Amino acid sequence: MNQGIIVTDSSLPPNVNSMADFFTKSRTEFWLAQMQTQRMHEQLGNEPLPPLLRQQIATFVSRLNQCVYCSVSHSADVEILGGDVDAIKQAAADLEAAPLDEKMLGLFGFLRKIIKSPDKFGEHDWRQAMDSGWRSDELESAIYVAAWFQFMNTIATGNLIPATDKDTALELARSRQKPEMYKELVDKLEKLIGKTVSLTIEDHQEAQA
Secondary structure, eight states, X not given: OOOOOOOOGGGSOTTOXXXXXXXXHHHHXXXXXXXXXXXXXXHHOXXXXXXXXXXXXXXXXXXXXXXXXXXXXXXXXXXXXXXXXXXXXXXXXXXXGSSOOHHHHHHHHHHHHHHHOGGGOOHHHHHHHHHTTXXXXXXXXXXXXXXXXXXXXXXXXXXXXXXXXXXXXXXXXXXXXXXXHHHHHHHHHHHHHTOOOOOSHHHHHHHXX
């Protein structure tokens, strides 16, 4: 797996003055975007997949895409929620050898094929995944979760977002499980970049009006 990108001042985008400015702005705004999206997603409800499974998918997809930032961040979420991070890492490296049950292997095989071999993906893959124990609505939701993290992996990699150390990743993961810590962290990040972020669907809708 790619261990990260080395960036020098000479390789930065032309509208950024220094590495410090670049990392502060890009990383902080990325955190805020993640938090806002997660908050809205939670409020929408009607989600057939539990939080742990969504984070397992996030970690699996991020490792398939070799996105260091997202892999570290969502591995921390899996750990906080009581999941087996090593099993997810092994699944991304060698799915057939991973210590997972048939149902999880079926889901990860389904998603891996969409991501890595879309030209070979078809109705038979849906049948196989459903035969392994998944409902169609659960698979549809898994596709959306995987698609979201494909998107976020691209943003993180393209903007050279540096990987978070494990302790910081775990702290952020814990904050996402506690609304009061979540709000406190967002307030700190807003002060850092001088930008306000809405935390509810209603606030978001008002901002878009």
